[in-house]
Amino acid sequence: MQLETYISDLLYRYDCVTVPEFGAFLTQRKSATVHDSTNAFYPPKKVLSFNEQIQNNDGLLARYIADVEKIPFEVATQNIAMRVKSLKSYLTEGETLTFENIGDLKLNNEGKIQFTPSYHLNYLTDAFGLSQFVSPSVTREEYKKEVETIEKEVPTIAITQEKRKSKSYLKYAAVAILALGLSGFGVTKYYKNIENHNQIAQEEADAQLESQIQEATFVISNPLPAVTLNVNKQIGNYHVIAGAFRLEENSDKKVEQLRALGFKARKIGTNKYGLHQVAYGSYTSREDAFNALNSIRKESNKDAWLLIKKLD
Known part of the structure; x- marks a missing residue:
């Protein structure tokens, strides 16, 4: 039985996967980080750990194996127990157990299981597709003195030019106002006559158009056939x-x-x-x-x- 494959599948969805009478694999979410010296960006991930003290059978692993292999729950539990017995014997003989995409297990000098996690696989599904990358450092150049000089000179030049322009504009504006005052009365009377003429012509055109619409008959001699579309919508969670x-x-x-x-x-x-x-x-x-x-x-x-x- 490839026990590590089933454990790996469950680590995507659960924070704790217990192997009865052996220990539990735990995950803890770690936020994205940026290395200060190398400028390397590390995406968020689940950090793996192992706790030998958690050995009670919660049924999660056995139920999953039973569903996948189409065997009874009791048979799956027995298969796990046999595999655990074999794993413990390997550890006792001083061998290192390698669980693919999970990590390595071995006994330390005190007879306790020591776990070294693998970093080849990120079990955080929200970060799927994100990978590590290095961003080049940002260099900045200062032009403080030059900017301060420009800030002092520009407002003075702009104010002086604005004053000169405003004096010239005032002269022309006075002449224009006088001319408009003399001609304003005649222009107003002329445009008033044009506006009245346009209003009468528009009312006549609207009345003629409405009469034509009421008399018109719309006939569709060759209607398009109805179209039926069969859409297979995918469902499921x-x-x-x-x-x-x-x-x-x-x-x-x-x-x-x-x-x-x-x-x-x-x-x-x-x-x-x-x-x-x-x-x-x-x-x-x-x-x-x-x-x-x-x-x-x-x-x-x-x-x-x-x-x-x-x-x-």
Whole structure:
């Protein structure tokens, strides 16, 4: 039994996965960080740890194995117990147990299990698609003295030029006001006559148009046939995720690629980080979803994962 595979699947959704009579794998959310000296950006993630004191069987791991392998719960519990017995014997002999994408386990000098986590996989689904990157440092140049000189000179020059312009404008404005006063009476009377003429012409045109509309008859001799569209809407709360993309156009390309391969791919919205999520398909049954996930991981994408979410 590949026990680490089932543990890894559950760590995406749960903060504690207990292996009965062995210990518990715990996750704790860690916020995004920036290294002060290297300017490296690290996305948010789940930090893994192991607690040997938590060994009570909560049924989570056994139920999951029973669902995936289609076996009774009791049989799954027995298989886990046999695997734990084998793991303890390896540790006693001084061997190091390597759980893929989880970490290494070995006994220390005091006979306690020492856990070294693996950093190859981020179990925080909200950060899917984010990776580490290094940003170049920002250099700044100061021009303080030059800026202070410009700030002192510009207002003085602008005020002097504005005063000269305002004096010239006042002369021309006085002449213009006098001319407008003399001609204003005649212009007002002329435009009043034009306005009355336009009003009468507009009323006649509106009356003629209304009469033509009332007399018109509209006949459609060859109506278009009704069209029926059959739309297969995907439903279900179990979504097998192919990836999450910062740019929406990249998510559109991914959907086209997956559909060309025969998947019923679609976009299922954005997560809290604004990444556009693309799903291979959505399923109403947990069993169908896990079957599809296992098949996709084996054949095309080992990084595919399952999102359980009710879409609006």
